[in-house]
Ligand SMILES: Nc1ncnc2c1ncn2[C@@H]1O[C@H](COP(=O)(O)OP(=O)(O)OP(=O)(O)O)[C@@H](O)[C@H]1O
């Protein structure tokens with residue numbers, strides 16, 4: 318396992334504003350992410366979490382600084398950094414199966430049609446959607462759509478899975494269900510995952526490390542919390558686990574005491 | 582529900598009676614204006630008010646006396662051929678142009694003023710110019726249809742491209758789609774309903790234009806036929822022509838609508 322897997326070095330993002338000084342959204346971000354690590358990024362709304370993730374995905378370019386994946390500079394978006402979008406972004410005219418197939422076909426053109434089918438089926442069943450594979454996104458629930466989004470992102474064998482509030486639009490029961498899905502998948506096939514969240518319990522439950530961001534402008538990494546909880550994790554048992562309680566409190570105190578935001 | 586059905590039949594019927602009433606009173610006040618019953622006889626055959634036996638225009642639509650004297654069916658076929666030629670040409674050129682305008686800001690800046698200027702020009706204004714260029718009835722009619730019906734296709738196709746959400750484009754970027762893959766796999770599926778809306782408007786315009794165009798170019802076709810009947814003082818046939826033109830236009834619109842629904846992903850699945 319390489320220690321230097323994904324590195325962010327002195328990342329800064331400025332947004333030019335007409336007739337004014339640039340808006341410095343994030344600055345001075347330095348972070349090393351290990352292979353197969355799950356990290357979450359938490360911070361108040363508007364602090365620059367999405368901005369940071371978009372630079373890693375390449376959908377937006379940093380103003381300065383370097384992003385290296387396996388010692389190679391990241392330039393522009395690419396399938397080795399798959400994204401699960403908040404609003405799932407499934408193509409509504411393609412079925413569940415076809416949405417995944419489209420991605421696999423493009424990224425692995427060398428697959429024979431039998432191998433292609435096998436791979437798509439595998440990822441459909443990974444998120445337990447065999448029964449809905451021929452349905453259109455408009456015909457399935459929000460939680461199911463997000464599961465397809467995850468399956469599509471994982472099906473292209475990314476080096477990093479980037480998730481921007483993937484469960485943000487879902488009710489808390491569905492949300493818990495998806496967290497379980499994600500943990501179960503991670504148990505079987507290890508992935509490197511960066512997940513943005515607003516939810517403290519979600520951050521602790523899912524991650525190996527929680528990155529806490531200060532408020533913008535000039536937002537940066539405030540603290541990094543190691544979550545030393547064994548896996549598999551059980552959300553019910555965790556409630557009374559001292560380490561879980563410690564982590565929760567650390568995040569709570571960061572967000573509501575050290576970097577409280579009063580304009581919300 | 583049953584009550585609704587009855588209303589859907591009875592109410593139009595009442596309006597129909599009202600139209601007949603208005604028509605009859607116009608026929609009484611305008612000298613030589615055909616009455617509804619005269620027109621009926623002219624359409625379906627029988628004995629008219631003057632006691633003359635007539636073959637109906639619609640009961641004998643297939644006759645061919647000579648090159649210039651054919652039944653109404655052949656007139657319509659001739660018009661439809663021109664409409665489709667112009668319409669298909671408008672699609673073949675309008676859709677790519679619309680994609681181009683929708684995808685490139687520069688193309689939009691460059692072309693939009695001209696689209697806006699040419700769009701409202703009446704087909705009758707183009708006609709003399711095109712007749713002068715082509716010196717041929719068919720080519721003139723087809724090119725008039727082309728030039729007046731291409732605008733809604735361009736505009737709606739561009740609108741469809743604009744409606745492609747940023748999210749889909751992000752998916753395409755992450756998967757590193759080539760420009761062609763973006764068009765085929767994302768932009769076209771999103772734009773298809775818009776393109777069909779444009780095509781439907783365009784076909785409507787084409788059918789409007791053909792009647793006017795043929796009146797001026799002469800020869801054969803439903804537009805010319807109506808004009809010819811006017812010159813022959815067969816005023817009842819003008820009314821028959823109007824009704825036939827209306828019915829065919831209505832049918833074309835229904836067919837286009839059905840085709841559009843078939844290709845519109847937003848109309849699929851949800852109803853299940
Ligand atoms: N294109 C842009 N132009 C100018 N400012 C921008 C742009 N995109 C983001 N910003 C600003 O950068 C800051 C960070 O935005 P970002 O979307 O990354 O926040 P976030 O942490 O993801 O918030 P949320 O939790 O609400 O999603 C915000 O103040 C925002 O207004």
Ligand SMILES: [Mg+2]
Nearest residue numbers: 366367368481
């Ligand atoms: Mg965000």
